[in-house]
Amino acid sequence: MRRLILSVLAFASVFVAAQARKVTGSVMCGETKLEGVIVTDGEHFTKTARNGKFTFDINDNAEFVYIVTPSGYVADWQSGVPAFYKSAPGVSKFDFALQRTSGGNDYNIIAIADPQTYSDEHFAEFAGKPMEDLCKTAQELGGVTVGLSLGDISWDRIEILDMYKKEIVRTGVPFYPVVGNHDNEAYVQGDSEAAATYRRKMGPENYAFCLGKDVVIVLDNIIYDTNFKMDLGYTDQVIAWVKGLLKEIPSTSEIYVAQHVPMGHSRRKLQNQDALISMLRGRKVTVLSGHMHTNSIRELEKNMTEHNVAGLCGAWWETQHCTDGTPRGYKVFTKHADRLSWYYKPIGFSKKHIAEAFGLGMAPLHPNSVVVNVWDWDPQWKVEWYEDGKPMGKMDQVREICPVFDDEINAAYEGRGEIPGWKQARPSGHNFAATPSRYAKKVTIVVESRFGQKWTQTVDIEGFVEKHVRCEGAGATIENILQQVDNGATFLTMDLSVAMNADVTVGNPDGPLMIEVLDKVDEHVEKTGRSKVGFNFEIRTANGKEEGKTVPYYHDYADYVMADLWVRYMGDRLMITGSDYRSLNHLNEKYPEVDIAFKLYPENTDAMKTMSRLKFTPKWLSAHSSLVSAEFLNEWRDKGVFVAVWGMDTPEEKDRIERLGPDAVIY
Numbered sequence: 001m002r003r004l005i006l007s008v009l010a011f012a013s014v015f016v017a018a019q020a021r022k023v024t025g026s027v028m029c030g031e032t033k034l035e036g037v038i039v040t041d042g043e044h045f046t047k048t049a050r051n052g053k054f055t056f057d058i059n060d061n062a063e064f065v066y067i068v069t070p071s072g073y074v075a076d077w078q079s080g081v082p083a084f085y086k087s088a089p090g091v092s093k094f095d096f097a098l099q100r101t102s103g104g105n106d107y108n109i110i111a112i113a114d115p116q117t118y119s120d121e122h123f124a125e126f127a128g129k130p131m132e133d134l135c136k137t138a139q140e141l142g143g144v145t146v147g148l149s150l151g152d153i154s155w156d157r158i159e160i161l162d163m164y165k166k167e168i169v170r171t172g173v174p175f176y177p178v179v180g181n182h183d184n185e186a187y188v189q190g191d192s193e194a195a196a197t198y199r200r201k202m203g204p205e206n207y208a209f210c211l212g213k214d215v216v217i218v219l220d221n222i223i224y225d226t227n228f229k230m231d232l233g234y235t236d237q238v239i240a241w242v243k244g245l246l247k248e249i250p251s252t253s254e255i256y257v258a259q260h261v262p263m264g265h266s267r268r269k270l271q272n273q274d275a276l277i278s279m280l281r282g283r284k285v286t287v288l289s290g291h292m293h294t295n296s297i298r299e300l301e302k303n304m305t306e307h308n309v310a311g312l313c314g315a316w317w318e319t320q321h322c323t324d325g326t327p328r329g330y331k332v333f334t335k336h337a338d339r340l341s342w343y344y345k346p347i348g349f350s351k352k353h354i355a356e357a358f359g360l361g362m363a364p365l366h367p368n369s370v371v372v373n374v375w376d377w378d379p380q381w382k383v384e385w386y387e388d389g390k391p392m393g394k395m396d397q398v399r400e401i402c403p404v405f406d407d408e409i410n411a412a413y414e415g416r417g418e419i420p421g422w423k424q425a426r427p428s429g430h431n432f433a434a435t436p437s438r439y440a441k442k443v444t445i446v447v448e449s450r451f452g453q454k455w456t457q458t459v460d461i462e463g464f465v466e467k468h469v470r471c472e473g474a475g476a477t478i479e480n481i482l483q484q485v486d487n488g489a490t491f492l493t494m495d496l497s498v499a500m501n502a503d504v505t506v507g508n509p510d511g512p513l514m515i516e517v518l519d520k521v522d523e524h525v526e527k528t529g530r531s532k533v534g535f536n537f538e539i540r541t542a543n544g545k546e547e548g549k550t551v552p553y554y555h556d557y558a559d560y561v562m563a564d565l566w567v568r569y570m571g572d573r574l575m576i577t578g579s580d581y582r583s584l585n586h587l588n589e590k591y592p593e594v595d596i597a598f599k600l601y602p603e604n605t606d607a608m609k610t611m612s613r614l615k616f617t618p619k620w621l622s623a624h625s626s627l628v629s630a631e632f633l634n635e636w637r638d639k640g641v642f643v644a645v646w647g648m649d650t651p652e653e654k655d656r657i658e659r660l661g662p663d664a665v666i667y
Contacts, residue, residue, distance in 0.1 A: 020057040025094035038068035062088045069209040073098040077174035080165020085203045103144035105212035110147040112330040113290025114311040118155035138171045145173045150290035151180025151260030161201045179205045180260040189226040214254040221259045233271025254284045262289035262308040264298040294324040297378040318412040324428035325402025326375035344376040360464040366531035368490040369433040370443045377430040380450035385434040395432035401425045438572035466664035468493045476507025491534040502560040515564045534573040541580045554583040581613040597622040
């Protein structure tokens with residue numbers, strides 16, 4: 001039995017030896033022999049001796065022998081990819097010649113994501129303004145500067161990688177590639193097989209290089225199958241390689257992990273994500289990723305931050321913005337005096353362009369708010385606002401759709417059919433909203449980055465036209481009312497019916513209770529992340545023999561309405577419209593803080609005479625469109641009265657009124 005065991009062990013040792021072979025090599029910079037350089041075949045590791053030479057066993061089927069380029073050096077990169085690797089099959093000696101760089105421990109990283117060119121037209125666009133911008137930035141940075149292409153360099157056209165390599169050298173700095181899902185051959189089966197052409201053109205998918213005191217680890221986190229099928233994460237082989245690499249890296253080194261798919265983009269973790277994070281825990285780690293064509297910064301855990309960089313191609317070369325409203329661009333990281341800083345650089349703009357503001361009525365989910373998109377925001381930024389010069393504090397962080405991107409993608413697909421879901425505008429969380437007082441004139445936004453850079457913009461809101469949507473009769477159901485909110489109404493206009501028992505309903509006596517409508521609308525906007533809407537309630541008191549019998553007296557009518565409204569403070573979100581001077585006088589006397597609109601019908605051609613019994617000047621006139629002209633608007637604006645217009649019964653009349661620009665239009 002003992003002889004059998006020894007025979008088995010002997011066979012096993014011969015089998016293992018057959019799977020490995022000894023190789024030698026050196027790492028030099030001119031005549032300088034470089035000691036301590038990490039060398040790997042993707043599984044095993046060694047370091048160069050004092051004479052710059054190394055010897056170790058590599059897998060017999062290893063594709064590459066490659067080095068972790070030491071700080072202060074770079075491999076020749078004129079081919080478009082730094083030559084830190086050599087093909088292994090059939091080779092037993094590997095000599096690496098490096099070039100010296102200057103700059104000490106300070107450095108810059110230019111991170112681009114998703115060039116993703118498919119056609120020659122796409123590539124011509126990439127070679128135009130984006131490349132011009134990258135070249136200019138690289139020249140301005142100076143010192144030790146490297147680039148990272150965070151995957152999807154091509155778009156399932158692998159031959160474009162050759163075109164990319166020739167183009168990227170124009171930047172004047174070495175650019176290190178990351179494999180993306182679209183850099184695999186789509187119809188080749190198997191993870192390794194699908195990336196074979198990529199490796200032949202770009203080198204190993206998993207590698208590392210040093211910058212200053214720090215290390216950049218480039219990882220493949222696409223586990224490809226075939227026909228565009230894939231899992232996201234790290235194979236066991238990748239995890240084993242990182243584990244071996246980290247043993248060779250000082251614990252004081254900060255780590256960059258460059259990969260294509262982000263870790264924090266969904267609740268579902270990447271395969272082996274916990275294993276990778278566990279190995280990195282205790283170090284300061286910055287993860288750089290792409291794939292999403294959006295911009296975000298997330299703290300994965302203490303001392304571990306992920307920067308998901310927006311697409312260089314915008315929305316796949318269709319737009320100037322990405323789906324979250326981030327301008328197409330790239331990110332620049334600078335390490336200076338052991339302090340890391342960064343900024344997002346939009347193509348065609350200064351790096352001071354850090355936000356974009358949208359006035360009232362522009363943001364789809366917050367039409368009655370001023371919204372600012374701060375695409376590189378993190379919790380250490382400040383986003384504050386002023387109303388007519390008065391400080392109002394922090395703006396509210398909201399999820400919002402970028403109206404500029406929405407316009408761009410709709411224009412790009414005009415006449416082409418439906419926009420694919422992955423190209424449609426997406427609500428993002430780096431937006432901030434401020435809902436000004438209804439009669440404010442200006443909103444000033446002040447954004448300050450974590451590094452002290454300030455951006456200020458004043459938005460003129462004085463000429464804003466409120467969009468009032470009428471919900472009346474049988475159409476005044478909860479479902480229809482909420483649909484109008486989703487359609488962007490800033491105010492909901494509804495007729496009220498008041499019963500003798502003090503019940504106040506919307507639309508007609510059988511409609512939903514007013515208080516229920518208020519609750520449902522406020523619940524809906526909170527749930528959907530929309531800004532609160534206003535309510536324009538029209539009261540129709542009866543001046544006749546039925547008053548006090550089948551309908552309440554005018555003063556009771558008004559009090560019953562206000563009893564439900566008084567329990568909640570609505571401020572300038574509330575407007576009461578009517579034409580009965582008695583109820584309006586009563587409301588103004590008893591509830592002077594409520595905005596009141598006097599309603600003018602087509603026959604009320606003499607507005608002053610019609611309003612003669614009012615004991616006050618109303619805040620608003622609600623005028624039929626037939627009465628409204630530029631002169632009419634100017635006359636009442638001079639008196640300090642706002643004008644809402646209703647009754648447009650033809651497209652031509654609607655267009656005429658909108659061009660006049662009243663203070664509100666009731667549709």
